[in-house]
Amino acid sequence: MSDHPTGDLLAGLNDRQRAAVTAGGGPILVLAGPGSGKTRVLTRRIAYLINEMNIPARSIMAVTFTNKAAGEMRNRLKSLAGDRMRAVQIGTFHATCARILRIEHDSTPYGKDFVIYDTDDQLNAIGQAMSELNIDTRKFNPRAVLGAISSAKNELILPSGYVGQDYFGEIVSRVYPRYQAILLDSNAMDFDDLLVQMVLALHHSPVLQEKYQRKFAWVLVDEFQDTNTVQYQLVSLFGAPQNNIFVVGDEDQSIYAFRGADYRNVARFRQDYPDASVILLEQNYRSTQVVLDVANAVISRNKHRTPKALFTDKAGGELITLHEAYDDEYEARYVMEEIDDLRRRGYHYSDMAVMYRTNPQSRALERACVDEGIPYTLVGGVGFYKRREIRDMLAYLRVVQNPDDRVSFARIINTPKRGIGKKSLESFQYWAADAEMSYGEALIKLLEGADNPLGARAAKLFRDFAEQLFAWRSLTEASTLVDLFDTISSDVGYNLYLHEISDNDLEAADRMDNLSELRGLLVQADEDEINLPEFLIDQALMTDADTKLTGEDRITLMTLHAAKGLEYPVVFITGLEDGLLPHFRSFDEPDGVEEERRLLYVGITRAMERLYLTYAFKRTTWSGSQAQERSSFLYDIPEDMTAGLPSGLNTDRSYQSYKQMTTWGNTRAAQDTERRNATSGLDRLRRDLQRGSATSNSGNKAVNSKIIPFPGSEPQPPAEPQFHTGMSVYHSVFGAGMVVESHVNQDDEEVTVVFSDKRYGVKKLLASLANLTVQ
DNA sequence: ACGCGCATTGTTTTT
DNA sequence: CAATGCGCGT
Numbered sequence: 094m095s096d097h098p099t100g101d102l103l104a105g106l107n108d109r110q111r112a113a114v115t116a117g118g119g120p121i122l123v124l125a126g127p128g129s130g131k132t133r134v135l136t137r138r139i140a141y142l143i144n145e146m147n148i149p150a151r152s153i154m155a156v157t158f159t160n161k162a163a164g165e166m167r168n169r170l171k172s173l174a175g176d177r178m179r180a181v182q183i184g185t186f187h188a189t190c191a192r193i194l195r196i197e198h199d200s201t202p203y204g205k206d207f208v209i210y211d212t213d214d215q216l217n218a219i220g221q222a223m224s225e226l227n228i229d230t231r232k233f234n235p236r237a238v239l240g241a242i243s244s245a246k247n248e249l250i251l252p253s254g255y256v257g258q259d260y261f262g263e264i265v266s267r268v269y270p271r272y273q274a275i276l277l278d279s280n281a282m283d284f285d286d287l288l289v290q291m292v293l294a295l296h297h298s299p300v301l302q303e304k305y306q307r308k309f310a311w312v313l314v315d316e317f318q319d320t321n322t323v324q325y326q327l328v329s330l331f332g333a334p335q336n337n338i339f340v341v342g343d344e345d346q347s348i349y350a351f352r353g354a355d356y357r358n359v360a361r362f363r364q365d366y367p368d369a370s371v372i373l374l375e376q377n378y379r380s381t382q383v384v385l386d387v388a389n390a391v392i393s394r395n396k397h398r399t400p401k402a403l404f405t406d407k408a409g410g411e412l413i414t415l416h417e418a419y420d421d422e423y424e425a426r427y428v429m430e431e432i433d434d435l436r437r438r439g440y441h442y443s444d445m446a447v448m449y450r451t452n453p454q455s456r457a458l459e460r461a462c463v464d465e466g467i468p469y470t471l472v473g474g475v476g477f478y479k480r481r482e483i484r485d486m487l488a489y490l491r492v493v494q495n496p497d498d499r500v501s502f503a504r505i506i507n508t509p510k511r512g513i514g515k516k517s518l519e520s521f522q523y524w525a526a527d528a529e530m531s532y533g534e535a536l537i538k539l540l541e542g543a544d545n546p547l548g549a550r551a552a553k554l555f556r557d558f559a560e561q562l563f564a565w566r567s568l569t570e571a572s573t574l575v576d577l578f579d580t581i582s583s584d585v586g587y588n589l590y591l592h593e594i595s596d597n598d599l600e601a602a603d604r605m606d607n608l609s610e611l612r613g614l615l616v617q618a619d620e621d622e623i624n625l626p627e628f629l630i631d632q633a634l635m636t637d638a639d640t641k642l643t644g645e646d647r648i649t650l651m652t653l654h655a656a657k658g659l660e661y662p663v664v665f666i667t668g669l670e671d672g673l674l675p676h677f678r679s680f681d682e683p684d685g686v687e688e689e690r691r692l693l694y695v696g697i698t699r700a701m702e703r704l705y706l707t708y709a710f711k712r713t714t715w716s717g718s719q720a721q722e723r724s725s726f727l728y729d730i731p732e733d734m735t736a737g738l739p740s741g742l743n744t745d746r747s748y749q750s751y752k753q754m755t756t757w758g759n760t761r762a763a764q765d766t767e768r769r770n771a772t773s774g775l776d777r778l779r780r781d782l783q784r785g786s787a788t789s790n791s792g793n794k795a796v797n798s799k800i801i802p803f804p805g806s807e808p809q810p811p812a813e814p815q816f817h818t819g820m821s822v823y824h825s826v827f828g829a830g831m832v833v834e835s836h837v838n839q840d841d842e843e844v845t846v847v848f849s850d851k852r853y854g855v856k857k858l859l860a861s862l863a864n865l866t867v868q
Numbered sequence: 869a870c871g872c873g874c875a876t877t878g879t880t881t882t883t
Numbered sequence: 884c885a886a887t888g889c890g891c892g893t
Contacts, residue, residue, distance in 0.1 A: 510869085
């Protein structure tokens with residue numbers, strides 16, 4: 094092998110990375126810590142296979158975790174290997190399987206133009222199944238039932254093989270087959286089916302299996318720690334018999350257990366492929382030593398893990414900043430102010446990202462961005478594809494492609510109103526079921542004038558609809574997608590309908606905007622010569638989390654999950670509160686909190702230079718606003734890694750004292766109240782903070798049993814403050830204000846003042862420097 | 869069949 | 884505090 098042309102591909106790689114890139118065939122496991130260049134290794138290896146080992150690009154299958162990651166890999170590959178890489182199959186497991194299944198549908202029970210059901214569609218189908226079985230959906234939550242079915246599928250348990258362990262399981266075992274039958278009747282697969290059907294097809298057809306094993310002689314998998322049983326099975330199946338399987342992962346970054354991912358698949362791989370080479374990538378090229386230390390301090394508390402020795406050249410670094418805010422609004426404001434400040438100091442907006450555990454947390458952040466005039470991109474969230482108008486029009490397109498799609502059919506049969514109500518749809522459904530016809534077949538029978546149980550009026554309405562539908566279908570042959578879209582929209586009077594269902598013009602305009610955005614996607618598809626089935630598959634698999642990050646100078650808001658694989662010079666992780674991160678839903682899951690800790694670890698390790706961890710004293714949730722406990726994870730962070738405000742005390746929290754004071758009229762009353770309410774969570778927290786130790790707990794035994802001083806705060810010596818809560822003071826710059834809190838800190842006095850001038854708000858000042866005068 | 873209004877009820881994370 | 888969902892009245 095001449096090393097001359099390989100120079101480029103191997104340039105800048107360390108020994109281990111190079112070993113991974115240039116390794117020959119056979120199973121290879123790359124254990125790659127965060128920032129160790131695993132994506133780089135993966136792409137370079139693919140380029141190396143093509144350029145140096147003369148592997149045909151079409152023989153390579155690369156599996157990424159998101160569509161976005163696939164897109165990025167494709168781009169990077171293009172610059173490394175040029176057009177030769179086009180034939181590489183790059184995509185998520187789901188996208189890859191969808192693509193193959195469409196070609197090979199003969200090896201499945203499904204037709205060529207199957208549609209893909211997303212979670213909402215699934216719930217609808219579950220609802221249909223449960224109502225057919227007379228199971229009360231109030232007694233048994235369809236979501237829970239769906240969850241159980243999905244887990245079963247991820248474990249490759251088929252409807253026939255499902256055994257309910259308890260009463261609920263018994264219910265599931267009845268719904269599962271019915272649900273699956275509805276999907277089959279609808280010629281629809283859910284996300285899980287894409288994987289399960291692929292495995293089944295490969296199992297059932299040796300010919301197919303051999304074909305694809307030969308075709309994809311080289312299999313590469315990113316984020317291997319997040320594979321589930323079906324996916325592991327797929328990797329094995331596609332990889333056999335040569336087992337040129339190259340998997341990259343990091344057990345510490347496994348954050349998808351909720352969808353069946355099992356980091357133990359990494360260990361399993363070593364067992365199943367005992368001859369596998371194992372390559373460790375431990376040098377981190379991303380973060381400063383401080384960030385790595387913090388990350389390591391957090392993750393090392395997990396019991397089930399193999400310790401790793403990550404190291405970086407970037408010694409030292411900025412200490413991380415902890416910040417306690419009064420509530421979510423102040424937290425957001427603090428973040429934005431800090432972002433503004435950093436920007437003035439030379440960072441770009443696009444260097445900074447704000448992360449959080451749950452999607453609704455983005456609201457306050459978005460508001461703050463708008464208020465502060467900070468441009469932002471929101472990744473994921475309650476997005477585009479959930480909008481009613483989008484789902485409606487997509488449902489039309491889906492029914493055009495596949496009239497058997499019962500979920501979409503039910504959605505649009507009376508949207509906009511065409512006089513076909515619940516009753517009529519029901520008898521249509523029973524008729525079709527009795528005669529063992531799919532919906533599409535039933536419509537044809539209706540047009541042919543077959544006997545039916547529908548009333549004369551309803552029958553006519555259905556026939557009218559059928560005629561329209563088949564007219565649209567004939568359009569798909571000759572015309573563009575946009576034409577089809579426009580025709581449907583005008584035939585059914587959708588724009589008019591949109592105005593009817595909108596409360597006001599603004600909402601209507603918003604919905605129209607969404608529709609034109611969808612229309613834009615169709616225009617694009619026409620340009621790219623993508624046909625309807627391809628378009629619909631792309632739509633189904635493209636999620637809101639795949640929001641493309643434009644080159645614009647904006648900050649990014651996203652969940653910790655969405656942040657996986659990304660990096661930013663500055664990272665804010667917000668909402669470090671007990672119950673939020675770790676999320677309370679994880680408390681009763683086995684190893685749930687460990688996964689939450691991994692999630693925080695993923696977040697921390699996104700940071701290159703600066704890291705902020707924030708939490709709020711009080712947070713608004715759906716049932717009003719609630720006092721929060723600090724995240725137990727914060728106690729894992731070594732004191733000497735943190736800087737910024739001494740975290741025992743700061744401005745925003747003092748605002749609370751101020752609020753309480755104003756509520757109760759005067760200081761004395763407030764203090765009395767405080768004493769009376771001394772057991773409330775709020776005051777307990779405040780007391781803890783003042784004492785500088787965390788004696789309150791959240792029921793988290795680990796923390797409770799070992800009381801660790803809160804980072805950065807020392808027990809305060811008794812002191813004689815010069816300023817007292819309630820005093821009116823004057824500052825030469827900030828003007829008049831009121832002291833809300835004061836205490837002696839080492840050898841100076843820290844005074845917290847609420848200034849009347851809103852521009853200054855709450856500030857913490859050092860008495861010796863601030864030149865405050867008592868009024 | 870449809871529209872309105874009240875009640876309920878649920879929110880982790882994503883392909 | 885949504886958003887959905889149901890029941891009632893028309």
